[in-house]
Amino acid sequence: MFRTTIAGLLAHRLRLLLTSLAIILGVGFIAGTFVLTDTIDAGFSQSFTAAADKIDVAVLAKDEENPLPPSLLAKVGSVAGVKDAQPVVSGEAALIGKDGKTIGELVTAGVAFPSYRMDLTSGSAPVSDGEAVVDTNTAKTEGFRIGDTIAVLDDKNARHEFRLVGTFDVGVDQSLAARGAVAYTPATAMRMTGAKGYAEIDVTTAGPSRESLRTAIAAVAGSGATVQTGEELASDLAASNGASTEYLKIGLLLFGVVALLVAGLVIYNTFGILVAQRMRELALLRCIGATRRQVFGSIVLESTIVGLVSSVLGLGAGLGMGGLAVFLLNTFSPDVEVPTGTVTLSPQTIVIGLATGLIMTVVAALLPARQATKVAPVAALRTQTEEHTFRTGVVRIVFAVIFGLAAAGLTYMGVTAKPDESALMTVMAGGILAFFSVLILGPVLVTPLSGLAGWLPGRLFGVPGRLATENSRRNPKRSATTTIALTIGVTLMTFMAVLTATMRATADQELDSQFVADYRVAAQTGDVPHAVAEALRGHPELATVAEFREAEGRLDDKDYPIGTVTSSVLESTMRPKATSGSTDGFKPGTVMIADYVAEHLKIKVGDDVRIGTEKDATPLRVVAILDSESLLPSITVPEQFFAERFGKVDDNQILIIAADGADQDKARAIVDNAAQPYPAVKVTSSTEIRDQFDDAIGGILSVITGLLGLAIVISLLGIANTLSLSVHERTRESALLRALGLKRGQLRGMLTIEALILGLVGALVGTVLGIVYGWAATETIAESVSFQLPVGQILLFIAASGLAGVLAAVLPARRAARTSIVGSLASD
Amino acid sequence: MTTITSFRSAVTAQGLTKVYGSGDAAVHALRGIDVEFATRAFTAIMGPSGSGKSTLMHCLAGLDSVTDGHVSIGDVEITRLNDKRLTMLRRERVGFIFQAFNLLPTLTAEQNILLPLQIAGRQPDQALFDRVIDTVGLRDRLRHKPSQLSGGQQQRVAVARALISKPEVIFADEPTGNLDSRSGAEVLSFLRTSVRELGQTIVMVTHDPVAASYADRVVFLRDGLLVRELEQPTPQTVLDTLVALEA
Numbered sequence A: 001m002f003r004t005t006i007a008g009l010l011a012h013r014l015r016l017l018l019t020s021l022a023i024i025l026g027v028g029f030i031a032g033t034f035v036l037t038d039t040i041d042a043g044f045s046q047s048f049t050a051a052a053d054k055i056d057v058a059v060l061a062k063d064e065e066n067p068l069p070p071s072l073l074a075k076v077g078s079v080a081g082v083k084d085a086q087p088v089v090s091g092e093a094a095l096i097g098k099d100g101k102t103i104g105e106l107v108t109a110g111v112a113f114p115s116y117r118m119d120l121t122s123g124s125a126p127v128s129d130g131e132a133v134v135d136t137n138t139a140k141t142e143g144f145r146i147g148d149t150i151a152v153l154d155d156k157n158a159r160h161e162f163r164l165v166g167t168f169d170v171g172v173d174q175s176l177a178a179r180g181a182v183a184y185t186p187a188t189a190m191r192m193t194g195a196k197g198y199a200e201i202d203v204t205t206a207g208p209s210r211e212s213l214r215t216a217i218a219a220v221a222g223s224g225a226t227v228q229t230g231e232e233l234a235s236d237l238a239a240s241n242g243a244s245t246e247y248l249k250i251g252l253l254l255f256g257v258v259a260l261l262v263a264g265l266v267i268y269n270t271f272g273i274l275v276a277q278r279m280r281e282l283a284l285l286r287c288i289g290a291t292r293r294q295v296f297g298s299i300v301l302e303s304t305i306v307g308l309v310s311s312v313l314g315l316g317a318g319l320g321m322g323g324l325a326v327f328l329l330n331t332f333s334p335d336v337e338v339p340t341g342t343v344t345l346s347p348q349t350i351v352i353g354l355a356t357g358l359i360m361t362v363v364a365a366l367l368p369a370r371q372a373t374k375v376a377p378v379a380a381l382r383t384q385t386e387e388h389t390f391r392t393g394v395v396r397i398v399f400a401v402i403f404g405l406a407a408a409g410l411t412y413m414g415v416t417a418k419p420d421e422s423a424l425m426t427v428m429a430g431g432i433l434a435f436f437s438v439l440i441l442g443p444v445l446v447t448p449l450s451g452l453a454g455w456l457p458g459r460l461f462g463v464p465g466r467l468a469t470e471n472s473r474r475n476p477k478r479s480a481t482t483t484i485a486l487t488i489g490v491t492l493m494t495f496m497a498v499l500t501a502t503m504r505a506t507a508d509q510e511l512d513s514q515f516v517a518d519y520r521v522a523a524q525t526g527d528v529p530h531a532v533a534e535a536l537r538g539h540p541e542l543a544t545v546a547e548f549r550e551a552e553g554r555l556d557d558k559d560y561p562i563g564t565v566t567s568s569v570l571e572s573t574m575r576p577k578a579t580s581g582s583t584d585g586f587k588p589g590t591v592m593i594a595d596y597v598a599e600h601l602k603i604k605v606g607d608d609v610r611i612g613t614e615k616d617a618t619p620l621r622v623v624a625i626l627d628s629e630s631l632l633p634s635i636t637v638p639e640q641f642f643a644e645r646f647g648k649v650d651d652n653q654i655l656i657i658a659a660d661g662a663d664q665d666k667a668r669a670i671v672d673n674a675a676q677p678y679p680a681v682k683v684t685s686s687t688e689i690r691d692q693f694d695d696a697i698g699g700i701l702s703v704i705t706g707l708l709g710l711a712i713v714i715s716l717l718g719i720a721n722t723l724s725l726s727v728h729e730r731t732r733e734s735a736l737l738r739a740l741g742l743k744r745g746q747l748r749g750m751l752t753i754e755a756l757i758l759g760l761v762g763a764l765v766g767t768v769l770g771i772v773y774g775w776a777a778t779e780t781i782a783e784s785v786s787f788q789l790p791v792g793q794i795l796l797f798i799a800a801s802g803l804a805g806v807l808a809a810v811l812p813a814r815r816a817a818r819t820s821i822v823g824s825l826a827s828d
Numbered sequence B: 001m002t003t004i005t006s007f008r009s010a011v012t013a014q015g016l017t018k019v020y021g022s023g024d025a026a027v028h029a030l031r032g033i034d035v036e037f038a039t040r041a042f043t044a045i046m047g048p049s050g051s052g053k054s055t056l057m058h059c060l061a062g063l064d065s066v067t068d069g070h071v072s073i074g075d076v077e078i079t080r081l082n083d084k085r086l087t088m089l090r091r092e093r094v095g096f097i098f099q100a101f102n103l104l105p106t107l108t109a110e111q112n113i114l115l116p117l118q119i120a121g122r123q124p125d126q127a128l129f130d131r132v133i134d135t136v137g138l139r140d141r142l143r144h145k146p147s148q149l150s151g152g153q154q155q156r157v158a159v160a161r162a163l164i165s166k167p168e169v170i171f172a173d174e175p176t177g178n179l180d181s182r183s184g185a186e187v188l189s190f191l192r193t194s195v196r197e198l199g200q201t202i203v204m205v206t207h208d209p210v211a212a213s214y215a216d217r218v219v220f221l222r223d224g225l226l227v228r229e230l231e232q233p234t235p236q237t238v239l240d241t242l243v244a245l246e247a
């Protein structure tokens, strides 16, 4: 039996090639994920080890809020055996760029650390108060050169100048890389950042072992500090970074699982077809004495060999993909520093890759193998293989209905429930059940659907078109499995497209209704000086200038931030929504409270609440509960009252609406000019915010679509595979048609149209599922979403699926058209 | 005899040679055959297994290329046509009946019958269709798929399909090879009727002396050569000729 299996495999090696490719891609993706994350992890731990190598003992602040007291430095330095103890300072001090504004979205880090830990890329480390070094990336993007004077705002927004003496590499510190960093001497760093102490003290030994030195230092360090050896520090840092690669791993594996699922369907279908085509052969084996078990075993053995060989190749592919991903990360995203260890396959990756590939292949082949055992020996004696007649079984309908009802029920529950995570989970569970229902019902659905998809080709291309439609539905089970593989990918893509389009539309709408401001002025650090608002007033181009202020205060003896807003905002288009009460009644002696605060404190409209400072609180009447999405401070009091209680407070932010018909450029120039004197004060426009948001969402969507692309590619292999197996099966038919006068091109066209139909059917089902569940999911995300159907994108998916089907048909169709008529007529 | 040869030829072959493979492995399936098939005649090709009957038929019908020689269908020399022209020629002028797998399993009997016309984009002649259907006796089976038809019925559908497009010549390779004698007789007498009444030209390859006796003329092949001809054959004369050839 083993010999016949091997012979069979060799005979069908071409047909198994596409199947193998599906497994190779699936396993490759999974293995590649591990290779990538392993490589990153290895790179991190390498560089942490390298960094920590120079430190013998480190004293760390237990939490960032309470840094190590500066006095500790001298104490640690005087411990016997300490050669050198140096402080690490970490905080924020906004660096001002060449445009006179603070750099970037996030405030630049202000740091100090021992020069032996500083990876200088040019120049030297700062040694005097007037010197500083900038990280290499920031220096490059801002065009800073050694010898330049750079300006930095300290924690009180006072401007200081430094001479740039060097540039340094932040290494693997993601937070420094993201913010950009300026390093100073420790004293200057503390002054600039306002840090009250040290984040860390690094110690080198004069002789004693690291362990003994740690014990000695721990004795003086006190309870607010953790004392670690260099090794411990390195492994802790590596572990915390490992946690973040874990997310990456899980995220990628999710896509890997989808790809494997699709590959499983492709394998199931291929073995199903191979078994069907080998009915005669198998029956012959049964005739000459093979048992059912042997027939079953031979198919399982075949799948095992295919699975094993493909998984091994898949591991190779994974190594390649992982390496490629590392290379791409390093080449195309300079701001994300990915340290790279050597790209290797760990034993764990090998085991996981082989196991998933093998198990999936064998499991997918089990049903076809069982089918094979049902072949009656007499089948060998029949001349013409029977046409596959498919009858819709009662069991199938019953199961489909059960799954369908359960899906509908869960989905309904999820959609109508209060939007939260569990509602989303309920909907997702409903979605999975609905998918199963479609899977079961597939063979029933495929016949009418291919009729639908084939209607136009049938009209346009005459006989080949009509024959293609017939062919696409002649074996409904096979077509259904082929198309459902594509359906998975298209469903997920459509789902994501609907979700992101809706999120985008909802956000846009929110920006429109809540953020009707044209410009927002806010400070990167601290507040916006009142003078800015003053400078903005009195311009006819600006209709509304609303100042928002906040201060620490008390509400019914609990600490809450209390805020106020220029009252004209209530008459403007920025007018906030109230969930109960009305903003109309907002006048001296009243307060408006955000719904989440009101809910928490059980406050209703009409209640009196005591608001003010610790010493001096006044009862105010609640006139409105504000929608949590409103922009107003969570506790909004009248301006007058705020000024009396909290004095002159600078603005948190200023929102500006340009006058109707005002020159946009002029309005913008006024706002820019008002903010100009203050480096930390930045202007954003609602269009900028919208664009940023759109960019972010678009980026996410394209990454996800790209990752789902793998599942699509695998399902296309499935279509190509099914087609080429069908072409093989219909060799005689094709020859007959050619003999009857069908041109080569027409035969090719026929197969191409069949593939087109399969692709369209898969895409149709996928888009319907994707739209329905995209909608259901958005219903569980927020109370009021503006559902948006990305029609263009969805049509694009459908067209692309059809086109991809056509692409999948190229090779099988060419082969079919090339074979000689006489040879095919004679073939058995 | 004279009455038959006086008709114009439907198919002519001159010096027809077919070699499969090359060098040591070369098989000379046809070694220079000169033959003519008259219009409105029913001709049978006979010969021992491996003598080249199928090869001859494939070359005559333009299904296979020839190594040497000329073949003409009507006034068209098909040995000089490319694949596209050949396909068009088959559409317009040639009909086929094979031993098995004659029908597309996805189409009904009626659709199978009309298939060549549809491929050619021609309208069926309703009168001819009715006549053909009634003659082959398939009216109550038109909506059935091939898998629901008996072997004899399937062959009759194939015959009807070959006739419906009124081709200049129908080639049949052992059309009754898979049938029992009664269904075989039905198909054969139907073929003969179509020659007599519809003026059809038929060239049929067969092993069976009885089948050959339905023809107007039998040509005998041996080792790729045309070795004998019989006019107005009877099963007995055919059998005698075969026995003589084997000797």
Ligand SMILES: Nc1ncnc2c1ncn2[C@@H]1O[C@H](COP(=O)(O)OP(=O)(O)OP(=O)(O)O)[C@@H](O)[C@H]1O
Pocket: B020, B021, B027, B028, B029, B047, B048, B049, B050, B051, B052, B053, B054, B055, B056
């Ligand atoms: N594709 C081919 N390649 C090589 N040789 C071939 C091929 N087709 C046929 N032959 C050889 O050509 C010769 C004639 O074959 P052909 O099929 O024409 O015989 P036949 O008379 O139809 O036989 P049968 O009565 O068994 O059908 C045989 O020797 C056969 O082996």
Ligand SMILES: [Mg+2]
Pocket: B053, B054, B055
């Ligand atoms: Mg033959």
